[in-house]
Amino acid sequence: MFTGIVEHIGTVLGYQAFDDTASGGNGVSITIGNAKPILLDCHIGDSIAVNGVCLTVTEFNEDTFKVGISPETIKRTNVASWQQGAKVNLERAVSQDVRFGGHYVQGHVDTVATIESRKSEGNSIIFGFKLRDPQLEKYIVEKGFICIDGTSLTVTDVLSDGTFFISMIKHTQENVIMPFKKTNEEVNIEVDLTGKVIEKQIQVTLDNQIKNEDSPLNKLVGKIIEEKLEKYLNGRT
Template sequence: MFTGIVECMGRVVEFSRLDTTTAGGNGASLTIAEAGAVLGDCHLGDSIAINGTCLTVTEFSADSFKVGLAPETLSRTNLGELQQGDRVNLERALAAGHRFGGHFVQGHVDTTADIIELVPDANSVRYKLRVADPALMPYIIPKGFIAVDGTSLTVCDVDDDEHWFTIMMIAYTQAHVVMPSKAVGDKVNIEVDMLGKYVEKVTASILRGSSDADGAGAASYIEKVVQRVLQKEK
């Protein structure tokens, strides 16, 4: 679990499509340097989010670490497009007892989004992003949470028909995350607020009923609620 509060920016030193070392596991791997701020208490097997993607540390030193990349990760995120020298957002998994500054971020990227507009607004910047998977739009709501490349941000505007939303980034955030280095046309990782997914799942299950396809389950549930209210009013 993460919070979307980026701890530091690392730098890509190597991206290997086939890493035959023990730490690479005969698959894709990514090595990040300038990461000392998140490695002071690191252990093999720990989780570190890179651009909002929860990944497992397979090798590390005082300043750099390596993670493995599964095919699902490469297909779902923008990590496969990283080049040597690119900056990335880094965050360690949340430790118990620490202040919770952002929102619940799993590090399980849902989709990517293209930056389609970038507009300075005083000392802030407003970004318009179009999501690759329109099915996620119901979970993106004005003033709701969203993680963009692992950064916890507040949604400003939403257009469900054209599949875009906007966020605004203040000056402080601009100085501490990778977003300002990106341009129109670049891809970012998106994780929608997981609480919305849980609410939808539970609500849909209740309204659908255990085995009803004709709405009887929903009717039964509504009738029970009405009966409870009437009982309380007696």
């Protein structure tokens, strides 16, 4: 679990494909450098969010660490654009003594979005985004949380076509990679888990109610049908 509060900006040093036949596909191995501040308490098997992607440390030294990335992660994220020298946001998994300053972030990227616009507003930057997968637009709401490239941000506006916006203050600009990006570049998106959980709970509840003939929902629907039918029949006589 993560908070979406970026701790450090690292650098991609190497990007190597490997044959991952044991897991049914081909993956990549990536080495991240300039990471000393977040490796002081590192162990093999630890989770580190890299641009919002929860990855497992397989090797590390004082300044670098290596992670393996599966084909599924490559499809969901912008990992394929992490060329040598690229800057990436880094955050360690939360510990008991971490203040929860952002929001609940799993590090499970849902999709990518394209930067549609960016403009200055005082000392802030307003970014506009468009999701690759429009079916996820329902989870993005004004004033709701969203995680973009591992950064916890607040949605400031959502247009009818699904375009959404965030406002990035000066402090955040100085500590994350998004200000380095230009329009038409992609970012990783993790929507707020809360919306997905609520949707699932409602769906399961409705399914159970519909299947049970004696459920309150079925009784209510039956009563409404009877009343409508009675009015219809009375109107014909």
